[in-house]
Amino acid sequence: MLDFEREVHKCHKCKDDELLISVVRYFPVYSFGEIKPGMDFVVVGVNPSDQEYEGQDAPLNADPHNLVARSESQRGYFRKYLERGESLYPYFREISGFFDDQNRGFFGDAVKRKLGYDKSPWEKVGCFDLVKCPTRCSEGQWTWIGEKRRQTFIRNCEQYLRRQLEEYKPRNILAYGRDVGDWFEKYLKVECIEWEITKMKLNNNAVRLLFVTQRQGNKHSKPEVIWINRKILEMLNSE
Ligand SMILES: [Zn+2]
Numbered sequence: 001m002l003d004f005e006r007e008v009h010k011c012h013k014c015k016d017d018e019l020l021i022s023v024v025r026y027f028p029v030y031s032f033g034e035i036k037p038g039m040d041f042v043v044v045g046v047n048p049s050d051q052e053y054e055g056q057d058a059p060l061n062a063d064p065h066n067l068v069a070r071s072e073s074q075r076g077y078f079r080k081y082l083e084r085g086e087s088l089y090p091y092f093r094e095i096s097g098f099f100d101d102q103n104r105g106f107f108g109d110a111v112k113r114k115l116g117y118d119k120s121p122w123e124k125v126g127c128f129d130l131v132k133c134p135t136r137c138s139e140g141q142w143t144w145i146g147e148k149r150r151q152t153f154i155r156n157c158e159q160y161l162r163r164q165l166e167e168y169k170p171r172n173i174l175a176y177g178r179d180v181g182d183w184f185e186k187y188l189k190v191e192c193i194e195w196e197i198t199k200m201k202l203n204n205n206a207v208r209l210l211f212v213t214q215r216q217g218n219k220h221s222k223p224e225v226i227w228i229n230r231k232i233l234e235m236l237n238s239e
Pocket of ligand 1: 013015132
């Protein structure tokens, strides 16, 4: 395990915050699946849900004393689903669909071939969040915890995203969710327009960013999914 990863796992910032303590019960998530330097594509989401840690078949290890097992469960997150032949949580299923050319039919499997994945886009696509801490309040997940607390979470956790971007230098980024789009706008002083590709410099590298807002119940319409898939191909081809 990387020292940096260990640092994220042990981070207590959000748990020490009185404003936040009631909505954060579990540990930060470094990444879902493996991330490697120079990946063609990464997805940056808003934050993990605590569902990942709950229930008998929860995909993430919730043992507070076993950091290595927890790291392993996060890195092997998608692998586990594939091995069990189960389908992903709707959230990840939705994003997987953006990289799955089946949705476009006619155009074949251009994104799949370009990324070089076999069964799942997550073999090649990295996934980490702006806020590393999973949240839930009595009303629900992230969107229900209120603007003030959301901003505090973002302030506490954003340093890790910045370092991950520096370290892994992804070539293309899918910014998923309004808060992530807003964060990139501020951080990089660029304008993120929904559905459009933004070119920018990130740590001296040319990077393309596609900003996609989330839909209620993780359900983009078919034309939207086709649009996103085409944009992803455009990004991959323009290198
Ligand atoms: Zn945090």
